[in-house]
Amino acid sequence: MDIQWHPAFCAAAELEFKGNKTELDFQREYNLSKKPLQIDLLVVEKLDDVNVENEIGRIFRKYNVIEYKSPKDGLTIDDFFKTFAYAELYKSQGKTVDQIPINQLTVSVVREGKPEELFRSLVKYGFTVEEKFKGIYYVYGLHLPAQIVVTKELDRKKHRSLRVLSEDALEEDVRAFIEDARKLTAQGDLINVDAILQVSVSANYNLYNELKRRYPEMCEAMKTLMRDEMMEAQREGEMKKARETALKMKKKGYSDTTIADILEVGVTTVQQWFSEKTSVAR
Template sequence: MGKENDIQWHLGFCAAMELELREYADRLEFHREYPLSRKPLLIDLLVVEKTGDFEIANDIGQIFQKHNIMEYKSENDTLNEDTYFKVMAYAYLYKSSEKYVGDIDINSITITLVRERKPEKLLRWFKENSYKVYEKTSGIYYIEKDGFIKTQVVVTAEVGEKEHIFLKTLKRGLKRSTVDDFLDKAFEMHEPFEKDCINSLLGIMVSSNQELFDSIKNGGTGIMNDVLREFFKEEIKANEEQAMNRGWKKGMEKGMVEGMEKGMVEGMEKGMVKGMEKGIEKGIEKGREEGRIETLYTDCNMSVSDIAKKVSKSEDYVKEIIKKISAACL
């Protein structure tokens, strides 16, 4: 299981938000870890509207103005009033960072705070300090006070999975149903930036849910789809090469035995040599074939029909090999 400090949650969050707002990709600019100064002072994600002639239907983006500062906290990170004022400071630094005075209107800036767990103490602090707090939609809380920057708190545990599947994957203890919903959605995406974001998210999901993905790869929870096969392609290729080597060795051994038996039956030295050569050749080819089928079935978790297409054999032939492999494991 990946350690908390080793998992790049913020990278996953940026990818998730870009996918959340992918419908507006040509009208928004996404700046990951936007630098506020020469020293390492970074905004997790800055979303800038290129034009002001459109509205965002996504309920996380409904609050957006021209400049939108997003701060993400992983499931075990603290989100309190100090976090809020830190991000407020980011907003004012960002406003003052432009070349000319007034280039950025303070009213064109919004703040979004995101965490999986609901920050009960922070929401209570807002109320106790005369902020207006209300739930705009499920899991999205608006924070309003005269003279302060518009703010929303997004609780990913409470937002709808169907509407926000990408943000819902940023946690440990994922359910297989959530992974399936994510993969179904990912399968529909073909743009290069979408695929890059999908791979970033998958990296976080696998690191933080290793047991689940090991189970998926090993066949414990169903068949992998093309998105996962692509993500694990190097690992699958390595497994297939290992199986091919095992198949080669088995083929050599089997071919030598069959060749010697055939040659001895013919009773002639010439026949023995030819029989061995022919038997070895057939045995090697068959062993390699069986090794490949074994890998595609056990390591790559492919269906019989997919394997048959991959190796250009009938489904009945593949079933027979799988039956043989299964019997050998008993």
């Protein structure tokens, strides 16, 4: 199964910075051109001198380009500088000359594992890598402020939403994340939690099953937090049953209109079901 890590990362990032969500503008998959060239996440400070609470955002200025690498993605020196190219291309796209000042740009690259080879390459070329906070490495000597965030090393009490985005999530992190998520009430936060859980559960299916077996209250919490996904699955199940019923009724001679009325769906939907059935038969 192809797990969609990037949308979950963006959701996790929004949770990480929820303390400043009224002051930050999150723009996912920001398009740099008509061709498929995108910034994974662009975070723009809405006000001047925003004091970002989360330590990942301490480096932030007005415009902040963030690249996310999923667990299976590598991170070479070429990948690292490609993110700089994205930032510089973004800088060049202001509506007026120097609308996006170069001194108001930052670059962040987020990855689960520590990119040891990249760190060695940066040092070889004369740059300095310093662990500013736990799991957060600043790179000095570049023309833009830059950091590399290693999610596996982040403080588990402060960054649970990022730590559960792993193929080897820890029980402690998962339980703490769900406990924290149960306290959230804002609709946007709950949507982000749902996106994170969908990916984390897919990547750690056995762990979540074991936790649900051992902790029934956690199972109930997950049902609540993932209500939208479960309702969608339920709707898909109901629609599948309705389609099967429609096919049986058609064989018995019912008209499309009658079938649609009885099943409370549109005639177009019924006709589409029959068309799909005919295509499969061919």
